[in-house]
Amino acid sequence: MDETTDVSGKEQATIIIRHVKEDVKEDFLAFVHAHDLTGEGLAQLLIHAVEGLSLEMSKCRGLGFDGASAMMGKFRGCAAIIMQQYPLVKPIHCFSHRLNLVLTKACDVKEVKLTLQTLNEVYNFIHSSNMRTLRFTKLVKLSSAKREKLVPLCPTRWVERHDAVLVFIEFLPLIAIFLEDEMKLDANAGLLLAEIRDPRFLVGLVVAESVLAHMLQPSRTLQKKEGDLVCVYALIREIGTLFSKFRADAEEYFHAVFVKAK
Numbered sequence: 001m002d003e004t005t006d007v008s009g010k011e012q013a014t015i016i017i018r019h020v021k022e023d024v025k026e027d028f029l030a031f032v033h034a035h036d037l038t039g040e041g042l043a044q045l046l047i048h049a050v051e052g053l054s055l056e057m058s059k060c061r062g063l064g065f066d067g068a069s070a071m072m073g074k075f076r077g078c079a080a081i082i083m084q085q086y087p088l089v090k091p092i093h094c095f096s097h098r099l100n101l102v103l104t105k106a107c108d109v110k111e112v113k114l115t116l117q118t119l120n121e122v123y124n125f126i127h128s129s130n131m132r133t134l135r136f137t138k139l140v141k142l143s144s145a146k147r148e149k150l151v152p153l154c155p156t157r158w159v160e161r162h163d164a165v166l167v168f169i170e171f172l173p174l175i176a177i178f179l180e181d182e183m184k185l186d187a188n189a190g191l192l193l194a195e196i197r198d199p200r201f202l203v204g205l206v207v208a209e210s211v212l213a214h215m216l217q218p219s220r221t222l223q224k225k226e227g228d229l230v231c232v233y234a235l236i237r238e239i240g241t242l243f244s245k246f247r248a249d250a251e252e253y254f255h256a257v258f259v260k261a262k
Contacts, residue, residue, distance in 0.1 A: 115204030162212035
């Protein structure tokens with residue numbers, strides 16, 4: 001179960017069940033308006049939603065949540081309250097969410113954080129105006145680019161962030177041309193143009209692409225219902241070893257980064 005705010009501002013809980021009948025199955029059950037976001041409120045919401053579909057909570061053996069205190073709090077979290085009634089249930093902090101948290105923390109590095117912020121600002125500048133969007137789309141169609149449009153930075157899913165960085169790199173020459181033209185109409189275009197031409201931005205962009213490329217496979221595997229946690233763990237260890245090698249051979253790694261950024 002997870003909860004998020006819909007376009008009307010209401011908190012909606014998403015309930016999905018995972019079960020086994022020869023093969024692993026996952027079924028979406030419902031969106032439920034979450035009036036009470038405390039651990040107690042979420043626990044009762046989940047129990048009532050499941051039992052309302054003629055399913056027995058007593059047969060539940062696992063609960064998957066993000067790591068928020070309302071969900072996983074040791075004493076008053078949703079999982080703890082459900083376990084008081086159903087002690088056979090084992091709560092699990094979603095491994096995909098854990099990986100997202102690690103990547104989010106890694107991107108707190110100032111240079112990478114500023115790079116992604118600039119990328120997002122460029123996307124917002126282009127798409128905050130319908131006319132600018134049309135002008136950029138026309139420029140893309142006249143080019144030999146394989147993609148058709150920029151991809152926004154997803155705030156939570158790092159698989160999509162990797163795609164956003166890749167597309168931005170492919171479109172970078174077009175973006176520079178576009179911003180040069182837009183300077184005649186909006187001074188902000190000139191500021192963004194200076195930012196994407198800054199060597200620190202270009203190096204940060206290449207580093208972000210390099211790191212996210214290695215994290216793409218485990219991110220995708222963890223989102224599959226048939227994902228094998230043991231295989232993902234082994235893959236993460238291999239990636240950790242590779243990143244340690246990058247650190248040990250920093251001169252060689254960053255030489256390759258600078259060459260690509262150039």
